[in-house]
Amino acid sequence: MAIAESSFVTHLEGAIDGAELEPNVIQTLHEGRPIWVRYDLDAIRESVSRDDLLGRPSNLWRYMELLPIYDQSKIVSFGEGLSPLLKSPRLGATLGATDLWVKDESQLPTGSFKSRGMAMAVSMANHFAIKSVALPTAGNAGGAAAAYAARAGMDCYVFMPADTPVINQYEAIAYGAHAYRVNGLINDCGRIVNEGKQVMGGFDLSTLKEPYRIEGKKTMGLELAEQFGWELPDAIFYPTGGGTGLIGMWKAFQELSELGWLDSDKMPRMFSVQSDGCSPIVKAFEEEEKHAEPFANAQSMASGIRVPAAVGDFMILEAVRQSQGAAVSVEEARIGEWMRLGMSQEGISICPETGACIGAVEKCLADGTVNTDDRIVIFNTGAAQKYAEALHCEIPSVDKDVPIDWSTL
Numbered sequence: 001m002a003i004a005e006s007s008f009v010t011h012l013e014g015a016i017d018g019a020e021l022e023p024n025v026i027q028t029l030h031e032g033r034p035i036w037v038r039y040d041l042d043a044i045r046e047s048v049s050r051d052d053l054l055g056r057p058s059n060l061w062r063y064m065e066l067l068p069i070y071d072q073s074k075i076v077s078f079g080e081g082l083s084p085l086l087k088s089p090r091l092g093a094t095l096g097a098t099d100l101w102v103k104d105e106s107q108l109p110t111g112s113f114k115s116r117g118m119a120m121a122v123s124m125a126n127h128f129a130i131k132s133v134a135l136p137t138a139g140n141a142g143g144a145a146a147a148y149a150a151r152a153g154m155d156c157y158v159f160m161p162a163d164t165p166v167i168n169q170y171e172a173i174a175y176g177a178h179a180y181r182v183n184g185l186i187n188d189c190g191r192i193v194n195e196g197k198q199v200m201g202g203f204d205l206s207t208l209k210e211p212y213r214i215e216g217k218k219t220m221g222l223e224l225a226e227q228f229g230w231e232l233p234d235a236i237f238y239p240t241g242g243g244t245g246l247i248g249m250w251k252a253f254q255e256l257s258e259l260g261w262l263d264s265d266k267m268p269r270m271f272s273v274q275s276d277g278c279s280p281i282v283k284a285f286e287e288e289e290k291h292a293e294p295f296a297n298a299q300s301m302a303s304g305i306r307v308p309a310a311v312g313d314f315m316i317l318e319a320v321r322q323s324q325g326a327a328v329s330v331e332e333a334r335i336g337e338w339m340r341l342g343m344s345q346e347g348i349s350i351c352p353e354t355g356a357c358i359g360a361v362e363k364c365l366a367d368g369t370v371n372t373d374d375r376i377v378i379f380n381t382g383a384a385q386k387y388a389e390a391l392h393c394e395i396p397s398v399d400k401d402v403p404i405d406w407s408t409l
């Protein structure tokens with residue numbers, strides 16, 4: 001079976017009102033809210049089976065029929081995707097879980113899962129012959145966008161809060177982006193990108209302001225299903241900022257279910273994890289609101305989830321509620337501790353955002369929200385080495401000029 005030669009996209013759809021929108025043109029928001037990509041799943045079911053995947057490339061492009069781009073010559077790629085799914089028994093034992101797994105996105109290009117979304121969005125920008133892209137970022141999106149834009153030969157404009165982790169600032173510049181520090185939060189940066197669009201032209205790559213980053217992130221859900229032999233786990237813990245990862249995965253599970261590719265009807269419970277220093281989604285979940293209020297004085301060392309207002313808030317809350325999961329916040333002050341726990345017990349390069357997820361698993365096991373023998377998956381969305389500030393610690397010295405007292409090491 002050859003990889004798709006034509007797109008199975010039928011239309012785009014406004015997420016807020018279900019309005020049908022034109023597919024093969026540049027779209028941003030509809031009624032100020034995000035847009036879904038919809039596919040002809042019946043046609044996909046007839047043209048490809050899950051066994052056809054076996055001979056395909058070991059990256060996210062193996063799911064071509066379920067992706068918006070089909071012209072191979074337009075794809076901008078570093079071979080991203082198919083990240084390892086690592087059984088994590090030591091960390092599990094410490095937390096009190098017998099079937100704990102980490103899906104390790106730290107190994108993706110530019111060290112975070114952001115590469116999945118950017119692979120799709122920049123490929124689609126390339127499809128539309130766009131020459132310049134722009135985005136606000138609080139962390140990893142800027143570096144990923146800059147790298148993909150460089151690979152595509154596009155200009156890239158990045159605006160980030162001045163306290164964005166320093167590696168994220170450097171990488172955006174090193175990948176050739178026009179990168180700027182802003183004395184504000186990501187929402188302020190977003191406003192600047194929006195203003196600049198009129199002047200600079202270019203494609204707004206902001207989280208959920210174009211339809212395709214969700215489709216890239218959806219592949220995390222497709223991979224999880226395939227890696228577990230087409231049976232989904234009981235619970236997924238996902239750090240939530242703008243929410244594309246969680247929304248995308250939930251969309252993947254619906255599509256797989258409609259395709260008939262899942263061996264069991266069981267859907268995982270989706271847990272949206274935030275720091276108590278910035279937890280707008282948790283607050284809205286607890287208050288049973290459809291939308292989240294902007295979170296005042298947002299603070300977190302986990303920059304990827306320091307998003308005080310998410311344009312797809314209702315989509316995150318819907319996925320969490322439909323899946324009978326929860327939105328959970330954990331103590332900001334303990335994120336570093338959980339991050340080190342995961343790193344030292346499993347040797348996985350855990351980002352602070354995932355540190356928060358480890359804390360959330362601990363909390364949900366303790367209060368009985370999830371069971372000890374549930375199959376639990378934590379997404380490690382980024383690499384620890386991108387967070388010099390969070391890793392900072394005092395390292396003891398050894399003096400080469402005096403005899404070492406080995407009993408003290």
Ligand SMILES: *Cc1c(COP(=O)(O)O)cnc(C)c1O
Pocket residue numbers: 112114139140141207239240241242243244245246304305351353354381382383
């Ligand atoms: C962006 C980011 C997140 C949050 O992702 P969303 O899908 O936008 O909610 C989590 N972790 C890391 C490391 C990130 O870079």
